[in-house]
Amino acid sequence: MKGEISGRKPSYGFFSQNAYGMGEFLGGGCFVIINSFFAVFLTKALGMPTALAGTIPMIGKIWDAVTDPIMGNITDRTRSRLGPKRLYILIGSIAAPITFVLMWLKVTSPSVTMMYLFYVVMYCLFSTGFTIFAVPYGGLLPDMMDDYTMRAKFSNMRMVWSTLGAMVCGLVPTLMIRDNLNPAQYLRCAALFGVLFFITCITVFFGTWERQKEPVRSTLKESFPQAMSVFRSRSFCLFMALYLFGQCGMDFISGMAVYYVDDVLNGYQNGYFTYIMGVLMGAQLIGMAIFGPVMSHSSKKMTIMIGAPVRLAGILGMLAVSHEGAGLVPILAFTALVGLGNAGCLTGIFAIMADMTDVDELITSIRRPGIVSSMATFIRKISSGLSAAAIGFLLAAVGYDEIAANAGIRQSAATQHGIAMVFVFAPAVLTLLLIIANLFFPITKKEFQTVQDDIARRKGEKPGAATEEERKILETVTGLSYGALWNPANAGMHKTAE
Numbered sequence: 001m002k003g004e005i006s007g008r009k010p011s012y013g014f015f016s017q018n019a020y021g022m023g024e025f026l027g028g029g030c031f032v033i034i035n036s037f038f039a040v041f042l043t044k045a046l047g048m049p050t051a052l053a054g055t056i057p058m059i060g061k062i063w064d065a066v067t068d069p070i071m072g073n074i075t076d077r078t079r080s081r082l083g084p085k086r087l088y089i090l091i092g093s094i095a096a097p098i099t100f101v102l103m104w105l106k107v108t109s110p111s112v113t114m115m116y117l118f119y120v121v122m123y124c125l126f127s128t129g130f131t132i133f134a135v136p137y138g139g140l141l142p143d144m145m146d147d148y149t150m151r152a153k154f155s156n157m158r159m160v161w162s163t164l165g166a167m168v169c170g171l172v173p174t175l176m177i178r179d180n181l182n183p184a185q186y187l188r189c190a191a192l193f194g195v196l197f198f199i200t201c202i203t204v205f206f207g208t209w210e211r212q213k214e215p216v217r218s219t220l221k222e223s224f225p226q227a228m229s230v231f232r233s234r235s236f237c238l239f240m241a242l243y244l245f246g247q248c249g250m251d252f253i254s255g256m257a258v259y260y261v262d263d264v265l266n267g268y269q270n271g272y273f274t275y276i277m278g279v280l281m282g283a284q285l286i287g288m289a290i291f292g293p294v295m296s297h298s299s300k301k302m303t304i305m306i307g308a309p310v311r312l313a314g315i316l317g318m319l320a321v322s323h324e325g326a327g328l329v330p331i332l333a334f335t336a337l338v339g340l341g342n343a344g345c346l347t348g349i350f351a352i353m354a355d356m357t358d359v360d361e362l363i364t365s366i367r368r369p370g371i372v373s374s375m376a377t378f379i380r381k382i383s384s385g386l387s388a389a390a391i392g393f394l395l396a397a398v399g400y401d402e403i404a405a406n407a408g409i410r411q412s413a414a415t416q417h418g419i420a421m422v423f424v425f426a427p428a429v430l431t432l433l434l435i436i437a438n439l440f441f442p443i444t445k446k447e448f449q450t451v452q453d454d455i456a457r458r459k460g461e462k463p464g465a466a467t468e469e470e471r472k473i474l475e476t477v478t479g480l481s482y483g484a485l486w487n488p489a490n491a492g493m494h495k496t497a498e
Contacts, residue, residue: 006083007209012150014431019207020144021157023089023137024350028162029169030100030130031384033193037186038103039388042119045183046108047255047406052116054392057327060123061385064378067128069227071135071286072374076216083210085136085143085370092133093201097194099129104190106183128379133201134377139369140204142357143211148448149296155351156292161200162346163288165279169193170254174274176335180258181408216366222492226368229492230375234358234442234479238317239352241437242304242381249311249430251387253280253338256423259395263411264420265331266324276335283336287343294344299444300351307344308438312431314338315424322420345434355443358451363478364491394422442476451477458486 010016034057042053071088078084103122109115112396141154176189218226287375291303314337319333333458353376356367398418401411411419443451450473456462466474471482478485 004212005209006081006212007086007205008041008207010144010209012145012153016207017154017157018153018161018220019203020141021159021161022200022207023133023157023204024162025165025168026045026096026130027134027165027380028159028198029193030096030197031251032166032169032254033173033189034103034390035251035384036170036258037177037180037189039255039392040180040258041104041186042491043402044180044405045186046106046115047094047113047402048112048119049396050392050400051396051404052112052392054389054395056116056120056123057177059120060127061378061382062141063124064127064131064381064385065133068135068374068378068381069223070220071131071189072139072368073216073218073220073223073226075136075139075370075374076368080217083212084215085140086208086210087203088132088136089140089206092129092131092136093205093430095129096126096133097129097197097200099126100197101187101190101194102126102352104183104187106187106307127358130381131374131377134380135370135374137204138353138373138376140210141354142367143213144209144370146358146452148355148445151354152295152300152351153292155354156347158344159347159350160285160288162350163281163284163343165200167285168196170277170281171274172275174271180262180268181406187301206372207383216368225492226371227375227378229364229490230356230360230372232478232480232490233356233359233363234440235477236372236375236435237479238355238437238441239349239356240379242261242349242352242434242441243376244383245430245434245437246304246308246349247380247383248387249427249434250342250346251384252391252427252430253315253423254269255387255391255424256419259400259419260423264324264416264423265326266410267328272328272331274374275332279332279335279422280339280342281392283339284343284346287340288347290340291344293345294352300348300355301441301444303344303348303351304434304438307341307348307429308435309341311338311341312428312435314341315428315431319420319423322424324416341431348438351479352441352443355448355451358448358455359443359477360473362451362455362458362485363480363487365488374474390426391422394426395419398422422430447473447477450474454485458497484486 039053080087172191177185257280261273295303314334317334357372361367399415413428
């Protein structure tokens with residue numbers, strides 16, 4: 001079956017790029033809603049303590065540490081005439097939207113513990129549904145095409161849809177949730193987005209294709225050794241840093257935004273949150289149009305190097321306007337800088353993700369897009385969970401009073417100042433770390449082509465031997481000596497594909 005195509009006939013035009021990219025509407029959108037409103041739903045609408053509410057996503061990430069590697073292993077082991085990844089994309093297209101809606105059911109109890117446990121279970125159910133879709137989706141592009149530039153174009157369209165998802169999911173809830181103390185408004189909003197998530201996810205199934213390959217022969221017990229083996233790659237470890245710092249920075253901004261607008265600026269009822277989210281996502285969408293060509297003509301790494309300082313400048317600029325009565329125009333100007341910078345960061349990060357499968361194949365001799373994607377998906381969800389947990393603890397540390405919040409009373413002046421400092425300095429530090437990690441990331445178009453050429457030589461598809469310069473490049477990219485590459489033992493499993 002190797003080399004056969006499942007799904008629609010390969011096509012690299014605008015329609016195919018959009019059909020593939022639409023899958024990121026879920027990933028880009030659902031976490032904006034969760035980061036912006038889930039803790040608010042639990043604390044303001046239901047009265048749950050902030051420290052408890054912040055730990056729920058973190059518990060979900062511990063659950064992900066189990067489910068993501070298993071899903072990656074299952075994906076790589078599966079044989080299906082639909083294509084193994086497309087099969088699970090189909091299943092996840094149904095599971096993820098349904099479980100998303102379940103998170104927003106109103107369940108109150110005299111026991112805070114019982115209420116807490118209910119939302120922990122609901123969050124873990126959604127996280128599982130998301131995993132079923134996101135892991136195979138993240139591993140799909142490497143099995144659709146090999147070309148570095150074409151992958152960049154498809155990845156850029158994925159980020160366009162991620163931004164559209166973030167824009168719609170950032171703006172529409174602010175229009176539907178006019179009273180953030182009313183649980184019914186959250187549920188109606190979730191139901192609408194459940195439908196939108198289903199439509200965009202199912203389009204991926206019908207609009208993409210997948211090259212069939214022999215399933216990886218491993219056991220479920222080997223899921224975790226396989227997952228850990230991905231970190232043998234120096235490039236993947238640095239990619240993990242890029243992904244974590246890049247996403248956590250934006251997760252902090254979206255997770256703190258309602259508290260910042262409501263408690264610091266006192267502008268939630270005046271529509272400030274809608275304006276800020278609209279400008280943030282609008283600028284990010286414009287940034288995608290700018291950074292897409294930059295990436296095609298330079299490298300994926302370059303877009304991060306340009307975007308991260310722009311994002312940092314916008315974040316630090318917010319210091320000057322973090323008080324009640326600050327002018328809306330300068331607030332929106334700094335917000336636009338954050339959005340433009342974030343476009344550069346995410347465009348590069350998501351495009352780099354598809355190339356990690358090739359580096360892993362060079363190290364292990366086994367093509368494992370499912371396992372590689374599972375760890376990338378896990379990192380994405382870890383960033384969301386770490387941010388949510390940190391926000392909960394930091395809000396508690398600056399004296400946030402959830403009883404006053406539930407009663408519609410503003411926080412004290414000291415707490416308002418603390419919220420502003422968290423809103424600015426947490427993402428600023430993470431963006432600085434992103435810049436540092438990007439300086440060390442070793443892959444541009446030249447290095448990627450060297451990786452693919454060496455894989456082709458080892459498969460007997462290209463004659464000759466690697467030059468000394470190529471060997472040094474490959475050792476820098478992988479972090480292993482050239483003689484240690486293409487070794488199934490590096491895959492962390494006992495049985496390998498024959």
